[in-house]
Amino acid sequence: MSDKPRHFATRTIHAGEQFEVADNAIFPAIVTASSFIKRGLDDTPDYSYSRVGNPTRHAYETCVAALEEGVGAVACASGVNATATVLELLPKDAHVVVMNGVYGGTFRILEDYRSRTSGLTTTYVDLNDLDAVAAAIKPETRLIWIESPTNPLLHLVDIKAVCDLARTRGILTCIDNTFCSPWNQRPITLGVDLVMHSASKYIGGHSDLTGGVVVAASEDLHRQLRRISMAIGAVQGPFDCYLALRGLKTLDVRMERQCANALEVARRLEGHPQVEQVYYPGLPSHPQHELCKRQMRSGGAVVAIKVKGDRAALNRLVEALQIFVLADSLGGVESMINHSWTMSHCSMSPEQKGAMGISENLLRLSVGIEAVADLIDDLETALGALAGQ
Numbered sequence: 001m002s003d004k005p006r007h008f009a010t011r012t013i014h015a016g017e018q019f020e021v022a023d024n025a026i027f028p029a030i031v032t033a034s035s036f037i038k039r040g041l042d043d044t045p046d047y048s049y050s051r052v053g054n055p056t057r058h059a060y061e062t063c064v065a066a067l068e069e070g071v072g073a074v075a076c077a078s079g080v081n082a083t084a085t086v087l088e089l090l091p092k093d094a095h096v097v098v099m100n101g102v103y104g105g106t107f108r109i110l111e112d113y114r115s116r117t118s119g120l121t122t123t124y125v126d127l128n129d130l131d132a133v134a135a136a137i138k139p140e141t142r143l144i145w146i147e148s149p150t151n152p153l154l155h156l157v158d159i160k161a162v163c164d165l166a167r168t169r170g171i172l173t174c175i176d177n178t179f180c181s182p183w184n185q186r187p188i189t190l191g192v193d194l195v196m197h198s199a200s201k202y203i204g205g206h207s208d209l210t211g212g213v214v215v216a217a218s219e220d221l222h223r224q225l226r227r228i229s230m231a232i233g234a235v236q237g238p239f240d241c242y243l244a245l246r247g248l249k250t251l252d253v254r255m256e257r258q259c260a261n262a263l264e265v266a267r268r269l270e271g272h273p274q275v276e277q278v279y280y281p282g283l284p285s286h287p288q289h290e291l292c293k294r295q296m297r298s299g300g301a302v303v304a305i306k307v308k309g310d311r312a313a314l315n316r317l318v319e320a321l322q323i324f325v326l327a328d329s330l331g332g333v334e335s336m337i338n339h340s341w342t343m344s345h346c347s348m349s350p351e352q353k354g355a356m357g358i359s360e361n362l363l364r365l366s367v368g369i370e371a372v373a374d375l376i377d378d379l380e381t382a383l384g385a386l387a388g389q
């Protein structure tokens, strides 16, 4: 693509090095070769061994890096694998300041593994409280781990404010941008050093792949990440890179529809007699709605609700749904519903869940691309079943 700046929708199709492949194919080939042939001792081809570099992976990495406005990306086997790759940047005994209510898999790597294997220490704070962030910073603090919006209650972090503070202290910043995808939020433009995604969600978008990716804002960080990925072999296979790149092609149209559907769903559920509360950053009732308008393109495609009913009533609701499927994931074209208490956050104690604001009547909706009228009808029918109607 020429250097002329293009809109996001155009870049999803053309950004990166998607066409620099053999045979002028309009889409990169799935190169399954583990090894590449040298034509002589002095031959230095672009690729030597697929753990180090692979053409299909490269095409996907250049596209996602361009969409995030970074300089390069490293595709990993899963989202948590991308997180583990980022943590390899840190020296042993480093300290990390982490957003409250961070993704459970991130918490697990930090607390169950890196604390034991790397001497890593952590402090969890609400990153919107900059005084608390400043107080948490120690001489050995090397990283601030941001997640915005958080799961499942969709708290936002003022990304630019945190990055400004981190930069004055010489501390690296990384954000888990999974819930937004590069369509909805581009943290590098707000000062973030590293952007991490679970590609299993919006990037793939079709609930048919497991993957992760890290995008670097600087050449130096990209070089370091590539070296780590090569050293620990945390790479995404070519078939899944193909699926992820194919997913990116429709990211713009998927997100546009999903976010518009989510806003409509959130509006309709707010004030519904069976709904106690709606959590959606795109609604003026969200306490961080102004921040949402400043740093996100829309309120996103995830809506959380607290409903009026006990466990039995909740079961009636879930069983009455005909379009929304009860599932652990999010970000696919199909609408999904998740019961945080018994599903995503089941490993936490009731007290821990309570402290996070997660109650038994909380449901997280991942809104898909179906016709919004059908989605609303499905939810309203199920809410009727909840009420015993």
Ligand SMILES: *Cc1c(COP(=O)(O)O)cnc(C)c1O
Residues within 6 Å of the ligand: 078, 079, 080, 081, 103, 105, 151, 176, 178, 179, 197, 198, 199, 200, 201, 210, 211, 212
């Ligand atoms: C799913 C998810 C991850 C982990 O990704 P996997 O691909 O499942 O390893 C990390 N962060 C967030 C916010 C997620 O939703």
